[in-house]
Amino acid sequence: MKKVTETVEPLRVAVDRLRPGVYVRLELKWLDHPFSFNSFKIRDKKQIDTLLSLGVQDIIYEPQKSDVEPLPSDECPAPITRPPPMPEVDQHALAEKKRRIARVSKEREAIQRCEKKFVGAISAVKNLMRNLLARPEESIRAADVLIREMVVSMLADHNIAVHLMNDKIAGEDVYYHSLNVAVLAMMLGRESGLTAEEISLLGMGALFHDVGKSRIPDTVLLKMEPLNHAERALFRLHCHMGEEIAEQLGLAPDVIAIIAQHHEAMNGKGYPHGLQGDKISPLARIVAIVNAYDNHCNRLNPNDSITPHEALALMFSRERDQYDVGLLKIFIKCMGVYPPGSIVQLSNDAVGMVVSINAQQALRPSVLVYEPSVPKEEAIIYDLVDDPDIKIVECIRPNLLLREIYDYLSPRKRMTYYFDGHPGGAKPKP
Secondary structure (H helix, E strand, O other): OHHHHOOOOOEEEEHHHOOOOOEEEOOOOHHHOOOOOOEEEOOOHHHHHHHHHOOOOEEEEOHHHOOOOOOOHHHOOOOOOOOOOOOHHHHHHHHHHHHHHHHHHHHHHHHHHHHHHHHHHHHHHHHHHHOOOOOHHHHHHHHHHHHHHHHHHHHOOOOOEEEEOOHHHHOOOOOHHHHHHHHHHHHHHHHOOOOHHHHHHHHHHHHOOOHHHHHOOHHHHOOOOOOOHHHHHHHHHHHHHHHHHHHHHOOOHHHHHHHHHOOOOOOOOOOOOOOOHHHOOHHHHHHHHHHHHHHHHOOOOHHHOOOHHHHHHHHHHOOHHHOOHHHHHHHHHHHOOOOOOOEEEEOOOOEEEEEEEEOOOOOOOEEEEOOOOOOHHHOEEEEHHHOOOOOEEEEEOHHHOOHHHHHHHOOOOOOOEEEEOOOOOOOOOO
């Protein structure tokens, strides 16, 4: 992680000494030039001409990020006394950049809209869970309304976006896990081709999958250290207890199956009954995947959590025999190799945090980019769909970031997701 964790001593060089392969850093405001980033590697002479046309005479150059050194002074071309006007192609690039800024504004609006819906949903979950046993019929109706609203929104547009929520909104609230699992399960169900009714059942089961934990003592549920044999046996009873509660509440059989089987494994090594393969409900197999993912990313002690990228890698490489592999592959495709919350380095050496993914273009997420010349509150959200030349090259653990980059990107201690859908897209299946 040398590029991320070490401070590079910059040098200043005249623009007429630049050549392709030299890595430069602009001192202009991001809106005052046509380049996608303030720091980049010179690609061709056209970029040098653009710098001159902007009136830049000398520039900061970073040796350790450069492929070559600047030209020696005696090999420089004749100095240009009057900068030429910005090339027409770069005028187009600047106009495109302004259009991109407008799209960034819409992206921010989408995230804010999503956060507003998330706050409403988490509030509804809190209320219905707290009243579940005291006012069961009212709580089940509220859950059904919430899930069906989510289904309508999720199926309204083929290209829904899954956004990373601000963890200040989620906080340490115990209810966000249930909502997280419901959101991700329903997304996976949708991408697996389930009908609207099946997704509704899936959402209800995912929302109530841990209802049995209400009968497990907090001394077991909140224990930071590994559980001993007796505690582990007691914890595992939450599936059976949840099944009992669900039957008392009169939930649908498919919902009850999810609650009872969400810790079963395809290899037969799950619990409570060691069911194997097709013996496990198809909907429970979906919840098993997203529940495991969320538990990896959001462990009881946040310091023990692993990154979303690491969680998917672990599930596919070492835990694959526990899950329905076909569903796991669809989930990875939906979330992308670098899910929202991942800290990534781009192919141009920029560092950012994935904030949104499109289920249909998950390999080209939206990335909030560290750019010190842009205020944190106005940070650039760069949609990789806009520039096929820029790719994610690696995932970075947040603790390896320089302090100024960490503070700017504000990596989430808790990974919480919600989706944004717009009417007018694909219609729900009957």
